[in-house]
Every structure is written in C-alpha cells, then in structure tokens.
Amino acid sequence: MIGHTLRIIGSITLCLVLAGCWSSSEIQSVMYVKAIGLDYKGGNFHIYVQTFDFSSVAKTDSSGKANESPGIWVGHGKGKTMNLAINNLYQTAQMHMAWGHVTAMVLSESLLNSNYVEGVLDMINRYPEARYTTWVFGTRMPIDKLFTVTSIFNMSPLESILHNPLPSFREDSLLRPLQTMTFMADLHARSSRAYLPSISYNDKSWNQNENSHDLLFLEGVFFERNDSTPGYVNKNRLFGFSLMDSNMRKAPLMIEQNGVPIGVISIGLPKIKIKPIVRGNEVHFKIKASYYGSLYEYLEPMSYEEMAKLTADTAKKYIMNTYIEALKKNIDVYNLENRLYRKHPKLWRKLSNNGSVLILNENSIESLDVKVRIIYNGKYKRVPGEKSKGTHSSTNRYSIQMN
Numbered sequence: 001m002i003g004h005t006l007r008i009i010g011s012i013t014l015c016l017v018l019a020g021c022w023s024s025s026e027i028q029s030v031m032y033v034k035a036i037g038l039d040y041k042g043g044n045f046h047i048y049v050q051t052f053d054f055s056s057v058a059k060t061d062s063s064g065k066a067n068e069s070p071g072i073w074v075g076h077g078k079g080k081t082m083n084l085a086i087n088n089l090y091q092t093a094q095m096h097m098a099w100g101h102v103t104a105m106v107l108s109e110s111l112l113n114s115n116y117v118e119g120v121l122d123m124i125n126r127y128p129e130a131r132y133t134t135w136v137f138g139t140r141m142p143i144d145k146l147f148t149v150t151s152i153f154n155m156s157p158l159e160s161i162l163h164n165p166l167p168s169f170r171e172d173s174l175l176r177p178l179q180t181m182t183f184m185a186d187l188h189a190r191s192s193r194a195y196l197p198s199i200s201y202n203d204k205s206w207n208q209n210e211n212s213h214d215l216l217f218l219e220g221v222f223f224e225r226n227d228s229t230p231g232y233v234n235k236n237r238l239f240g241f242s243l244m245d246s247n248m249r250k251a252p253l254m255i256e257q258n259g260v261p262i263g264v265i266s267i268g269l270p271k272i273k274i275k276p277i278v279r280g281n282e283v284h285f286k287i288k289a290s291y292y293g294s295l296y297e298y299l300e301p302m303s304y305e306e307m308a309k310l311t312a313d314t315a316k317k318y319i320m321n322t323y324i325e326a327l328k329k330n331i332d333v334y335n336l337e338n339r340l341y342r343k344h345p346k347l348w349r350k351l352s353n354n355g356s357v358l359i360l361n362e363n364s365i366e367s368l369d370v371k372v373r374i375i376y377n378g379k380y381k382r383v384p385g386e387k388s389k390g391t392h393s394s395t396n397r398y399s400i401q402m403n
Helices: 002-018 054-058 082-090 117-124 166-171 180-188 239-243 304-327 336-343 345-352
Strands: 030-041 044-052 072-079 096-098 104-108 135-139 194-202 215-224 231-234 251-257 260-279 282-298 365-376 398-401
Touching: 030 117, 044 082, 072 082, 082 117, 117 180, 135 180, 180 194, 231 304, 239 251, 239 304, 251 304, 260 304, 260 336, 260 365, 282 304, 282 336, 304 365, 336 345
Parallel strands: 030 096, 030 104, 104 135, 135 194, 282 365
Antiparallel strands: 030 044, 044 072, 194 215, 215 231, 251 260, 260 282, 365 398
16 A cells, blocks of 8 residues: 555656646747847947748748748847847747847947947857857848848748858858857957958849849958957958958959950969068068969960969959058958967067057068969860860969069
C-alpha cells in the first residue's frame, strides 16, 4: 500500500517537473521583429521595427513566391532615451514581440551625426536576444519608408539586400555588407575608421507591368572615426576603395585609351600589402596590389600586354583618386593609420595626438605598385596581337611604379 502511494506521488512529481511549456506562446500570437531602425531627431530617440505577416514568409510555393504582395508592418516608438522609445512601442504592439530573429539594423544619418551611436548600440546589445551577426547599415532615407520596400516577384521580404545582401555582393562587390560585430569593433578602435554601407531605394531601374517599383540598393558609405562627425561618400567616388578591399570578389573596370573605350575587365580576388615607412617623424606608405582579371567585353583591337598595362594603370588612377577625394573629408579611406599603429603604436599616438588628428596628406602614399593578371577571356581566344594566342592558362603581368 505504501509502495503504491509512493508511486502515485512520484508520478505526479514527474508531471510537474516535465511540464515545461506552460509559458509558451502560439506562433500566430507572436510578433517577430526582423529589422530595427534607430533614429535621433527633435531631441528624441526613435525606433522603427519591421515585422511581417507570418503567412507572407511561411505560406509560399516552392519557388519562395507568394500569390500576392507580402504584408509588411512597420512600428514606431519614441522617447527621451532609446529604452523609453522601445517601451513606447510596446504600448501599441497588441501582442508579444520577439527580438531573437532580427537580421538587419539601420542607423539614420542624424543618429550617426550625433554623439549617441555607441550608447544606443550598447543599450540594444544588452538585450539577451540581440545578436552580433545582424547586418548593419546607415541610411539617408526615411527609415519607415525604407522598411516598406518589398522584394521582386512577390518574393518573401527576407529575399532583399536588407536581410540577405550576400547574393547581390557576389554579383557586384563594390560595397561590402557589414555585420554588427565588425562595425562595433572598428567603432571602438581609435586607430581605425569605421565603415558603414548606406542603404537606399529608388524606382528608376525596375518596373512591374509598366508600373515603377522601389527596390533597395547600396548607395555609398559612412566613414566614422572616434567621436568625429562621420563623412559620407557616394559609391560613384569609391571605386578605388573597392579595389583596396581584400574581400572584393569582382568589379567591372572599363579601360580607355585617348577617351575611346577599349573593353571591360572584371577584376577581383585582390591581394593587398601596405607597409608604413618611418623617417624620423615623417610617415609614408608603400602599397602593393595584385588582381586577377577576366575579359568579357572587347571593343577595340589591342595586344594582351597593352591591355594588362592599361588595366593596371586605370586601377592605380582609381585608387589614388579615391584617396585624394576622401582626404578632402578628413577620411583615412584605406585605414593606413591603423597599419602604422600596429607597427609603431607610440609614434602613431605622438603624431596623431592619440587619434584626434589625421596624420595623412596627399603625399603620404610614397609608392603604389599594381599588378594585373588577365587569365580568362570567355569562350574566345585571346585578343589579336598577343604572343600566346588561345592559351588560356598562360598569364603575363604588367607592373607600374609611382615614385
């Protein structure tokens, strides 16, 4: 009898211990936040959240398409602090908000121009659900409008540059997408400038049944250094920056001779070496850059050697032009000072006043050595006039030296 009673008590105890789902919520009763937008204006902090009708993501066919435009909801809260802004948002949320599925964070230009960026990011990342692997962008556009932009072909909103920028980067790698952990690490390093791609939208490139359609794209870069105001540079002036990015996969480089287009070389897979040269209190830098190239568009007859020479010369021109353009905005676009800091930290602190002064000038790059190897010409033989016709595996290289 006693044994039977003990077994009953034990069974009841096990049921109490194993019942761990009492506090769970049904999927349809949870609001899953997928993107966060942070802004500062009018003396208040603003937070925007992008969330979807769950069916717009889950109820699609095998191709990922929905039968109608996906439902996107954008929430907005404001307050004297970011925490108060989030609590202001909760007041109208209607249901529980889950933050563990956020894949993108957008910072407004006005927030970047304030002194609150690090404090806001610190507060956001204190949330247990926050992840350091979210994609992070700056923007000069209204965040609430940005969050309503849908993808192409009625695809899930997750299939966009905001939430999944890598497919686009593999096709056109001029501006590298960035994760929060990398941005925060660069933001805290006094010798480095933080890089933040700027996301925007326009309706100029694509239309659906003759109706224009907004789509997202990366328009430029914010460069932030310590507590200084970030400098913005449009993508059209940053081709040299892309050439100096070791993560760049491929980028189209048009080569010209006397104003006449010769062809387009797709160059990529760069190997970049930067060496600081110290002479007393003067610092210069030697840069070596090598690339692989593929010829996909050939417009005028030119030998292989001449084309390799012209490609290297053009790449060097872009690298120097971007460097000079960034200096006008007090931006160390190639992170040269960080190379000096790693080799000679005491000298860097002395010359830069511990990071408060940019030590670079137009003559800081002492030499720039560019090497290009054109290794592929598509299905056709090599261009007329070269010495090794039809041998796709052979490579020549041309090196230019700037004194």
